[in-house]
Structures are given as structure tokens and as C-alpha cells.
Amino acid sequence: MKILVLNCGSSSLKYQLIDMTTEAALAKGLVERIGIAGSRLVHQKEGMDKVTIESDIPNHDVAVKLVIEALMDAGHGVISDVSEIKAAGHRVVHGGEFFTKSAIVTDEVKKAISECVALAPLHNPANLTGIEACEKLMGDTPQVAVFDTAFHQTMPEKAFLYPIPYGLYEKYKIRKYGFHGTSHNYVTARAAAMLGKPIEQLKLISCHLGNGASVCAVDGGKSVDTSMGLTPLEGLMMGTRSGDMDPAAVAFIMDKEGLTTKQMENLLNKESGVLGISGISSDFRDIEDAVAKGNERAKTTLDMFHYRVAKYIGSYAAAMNGVDAVIFTAGVGENGTDTRLAICEYLGYLGVNADEAKNNVRGKEVDFSVDGAKVRALAIPTNEELVIARDTHGLCK
Ligand code: AMP
Numbered sequence: 001m002k003i004l005v006l007n008c009g010s011s012s013l014k015y016q017l018i019d020m021t022t023e024a025a026l027a028k029g030l031v032e033r034i035g036i037a038g039s040r041l042v043h044q045k046e047g048m049d050k051v052t053i054e055s056d057i058p059n060h061d062v063a064v065k066l067v068i069e070a071l072m073d074a075g076h077g078v079i080s081d082v083s084e085i086k087a088a089g090h091r092v093v094h095g096g097e098f099f100t101k102s103a104i105v106t107d108e109v110k111k112a113i114s115e116c117v118a119l120a121p122l123h124n125p126a127n128l129t130g131i132e133a134c135e136k137l138m139g140d141t142p143q144v145a146v147f148d149t150a151f152h153q154t155m156p157e158k159a160f161l162y163p164i165p166y167g168l169y170e171k172y173k174i175r176k177y178g179f180h181g182t183s184h185n186y187v188t189a190r191a192a193a194m195l196g197k198p199i200e201q202l203k204l205i206s207c208h209l210g211n212g213a214s215v216c217a218v219d220g221g222k223s224v225d226t227s228m229g230l231t232p233l234e235g236l237m238m239g240t241r242s243g244d245m246d247p248a249a250v251a252f253i254m255d256k257e258g259l260t261t262k263q264m265e266n267l268l269n270k271e272s273g274v275l276g277i278s279g280i281s282s283d284f285r286d287i288e289d290a291v292a293k294g295n296e297r298a299k300t301t302l303d304m305f306h307y308r309v310a311k312y313i314g315s316y317a318a319a320m321n322g323v324d325a326v327i328f329t330a331g332v333g334e335n336g337t338d339t340r341l342a343i344c345e346y347l348g349y350l351g352v353n354a355d356e357a358k359n360n361v362r363g364k365e366v367d368f369s370v371d372g373a374k375v376r377a378l379a380i381p382t383n384e385e386l387v388i389a390r391d392t393h394g395l396c397k
Pocket residue numbers: 209210211212239282283284285286330331332335336337362
């Protein structure tokens with residue numbers, strides 16, 4: 001069974017075609033600049049070079065059509081007919097309190113996704129557009145929605161409520177939802193396999209450290225707390241996002257700088273975090289290069305990032321009354337060997353003890369703890385597309 005996995009942004013569309021018998025990606029690609037001049041599709045059949053198709057791509061309908069054509073192409077394609085795609089799985093960012101697991105798309109499901117637009121105004125409309133484009137082009141092929149928030153719906157009230165007037169939760173559903181759920185779900189399941197124990201018996205802390213970053217406490221396979229909140233702005237300092245700060249500072253800055261709510265949102269989401277402090281870049285590789293050249297502010301940026309991740313790990317160890325393993329994943333977590341070591345330096349008191357030689361591995365699963373360390377330190381490449389494909393397969397068998 002072949003499953004098409006789609007991740008639609010407002011002007012982009014990432015895809016993979018996954019064969020569920022082997023769970024291998026047969027082809028993958030990215031449509032960029034949808035609705036903007038210079039739009040193109042970059043497609044890659046497994047084991048072959050990338051091909052770039054420059055074309056006018058005014059909307060997601062045309063983007064999905066081009067993806068299907070690329071998948072059926074005589075040269076770089078992997079299927080001969082669209083009917084070989086048995087289902088499509090869509091990443092949907094916000095499922096609110098409606099979805100505790102993935103769902104086959106129906107009119108009701110689409111309505112619920114629409115109702116969450118206010119909570120994810122940049123993402124949910126694009127996700128819906130992608131679903132509707134596939135519905136138009138793929139006839140009766142089942143579509144499945146897989147939510148970033150669903151994995152965290154197991155959080156208890158004490159973790160997801162904000163200490164503000166309760167009526168605001170009742171009226172607007174203002175609460176912590178959490179994101180990166182498919183990633184935390186995948187890496188914690190892999191961690192249990194690596195440790196050779198049932199996940200029900202494990203307390204795990206998963207650190208998804210990419211351009212967006214979040215930490216999740218997973219007790220017995222269930223998310224019990226996570227650092228992102230109502231939106232993906234809360235929690236860790238990220239590439240361009242501030243993460244946690246005093247909410248009173250928001251009104252203060254708006255007042256002093258004469259900013260509108262939109263401008264303030266932009267400052268916190270796009271101009272802060274690693275970029276905001278370093279003044280150099282949101283990319284960790286650029287910051288590491290600057291540190292190597294003696295840039296002090298770049299050093300402060302990394303120090304802040306490590307410190308803030310370590311504080312979350314400590315608080316989640318307290319929340320679960322213990323931890324068996326700390327997991328690092330996503331771009332920085334999988335490749336940033338110095339970042340992993342610097343964070344582990346803070347965690348000796350918990351029983352984390354990183355082995356520098358074992359840690360010297362990028363993009364591969366590794367337990368980089370010294371032999372006998374009480375708490376294991378693991379690096380695990382995430383695979384959100386595979387989780388989406390598995391959920392889709394499970395619902396469409
Ligand atoms: P993601 O959002 O998961 O794609 O992660 C993107 C982040 O991973 C960027 O900030 C990159 O700088 C970072 N990254 C990728 N490769 C490395 C590397 N070798 N060392 C440090 N950071 C890296």
C-alpha cells in the first residue's frame with residue numbers, strides 16, 4: 001500500500017510517497033513559492049538526483065496536480081497511475097480539543113479544523129487548502145488528518161491550564177496544547193525500542209531542537225507536559241521565537257515602541273530567539289561559526305539556549321518524579337553534537353553522563369551515555385512523515 005504524506009504551508013507543500021510494506025520513502029519533494037513569482041517543484045526519486053520543475057503554480061490545486069504528475073513521470077516517477085496511491089495523510093497543526101488522535105477527513109472533521117483556525121491562523125488554513133486540493137484531484141481516495149497537538153491531549157488539567165481567569169478557558173479554550181506531537185511520539189517509541197523496555201515502564205524527556213523547538217515529558221508513553229502552549233511561541237528559545245518571558249514585558253514593549261498586536265507578534269515570532277540575541281542568524285551553524293571566530297554575543301546566545309533547555313529537562317524530571325532517558329532530535333538535536341554535550345553538562349545531578357566519543361555521531365540513532373549511566377542520553381533522528389503514513393495506513397486498511 002502506497003501512502004502520500006503531505007505537509008502544506010501557506011506557500012509551500014512538502015510531500016513523500018511511502019510504501020507501507022517496507023516503510024521506505026519512494027520519492028519526496030517540495031513545492032515552493034505557491035502563488036508567488038518563481039514557483040517550482042523540487043522532486044527526488046529515492047536513489048536518484050533531484051529534478052527541479054519551474055512552473056507557474058498559482059494555488060495548492062495546481063501544486064498537488066504537479067506532485068501527482070511528478071510521481072507518475074516516466075523518468076523520475078514511482079507509480080504508473082494515481083490509483084496506486086491508496087490514501088493521503090495530511091499534517092494538520094492544530095486540532096484543538098477536538099482530536100486526541102488522527103482522523104479520516106469528513107465534512108465534520110474539516111469543520112473542526114476550521115474552528116481551530118483562530119488558534120493557528122498561519123497553519124490550519126493552509127492545511128485545509130491542501131486537504132481540499134487532494135479531494136478534488138484524488139476522487140474517493142481517503143484523506144487522513146494527523147494533528148501536531150493530538151499526542152499532547154493526554155496532559156492533565158494541572159499541566160494544560162494557564163493560571164488566568166478560568167472563564168477564558170471556557171470561552172476561548174485558552175490553554176496549553178503543545179506541538180511537534182508526531183515527532184515526540186516517534187522518538188519516544190524508538191527510545192523504548194533502543195532501551196529494550198516497554199514504553200509503559202519508562203519516563204522519557206524528548207527534546208525536539210530544530211528551528212522550532214519543544215521539550216516533552218512522556219510518562220508511560222503518554223505526554224504529561226510539553227513546553228509549547230496555546231501557540232508554538234511558548235517554551236524554549238528558538239531560531240526566531242522568544243519562548244518564555246514575562247508576559248508583562250509584552251505590553252511594556254508595545255507601549256514603548258508603539259507597536260500594534262500584529263507587529264508585536266511578529267517581533268516575538270520572527271525577530272527574537274537565536275536571531276534576536278545574536279543579531280547574526282537563526283541557524284545554529286552560523287552561530288557556532290561566529291563563536292569560533294570569538295563573537296561574544298554568539299557565545300551568550302548558545303549559553304542561553306543550553307541553559308533554557310536544561311531548565312526544562314530539570315522541571316520535567318521533577319514533574320515525572322524521575323527520568324530514564326533524555327532524547328535529542330530534529331536538526332540541532334540530531335546534528336549539534338556540541339549542543340548535546342553542553343546541555344548534558346547541566347544534568348549530572350540527574351544521572352546523565354555523556355560520552356564524548358560516542359556523542360560524535362550525526363543524523364543517526366545513538367545512546368551516547370557512558371556505560372552504566374543511570375539516565376540514558378539518546379540522539380534519535382525524527383521521522384514525522386512515517387508517523388503520518390502509519391496513522392493513515394492504520395485508519396485506511
Ligand atoms: P529543523 O528545523 O529540524 O530542520 O532544524 C534546523 C536547525 O538545525 C538549524 O538551526 C540548523 O542550524 C540546525 N543544524 C543542522 N545541521 C546542524 C549541525 N551539523 N550542527 C548544528 N546545527 C545544525
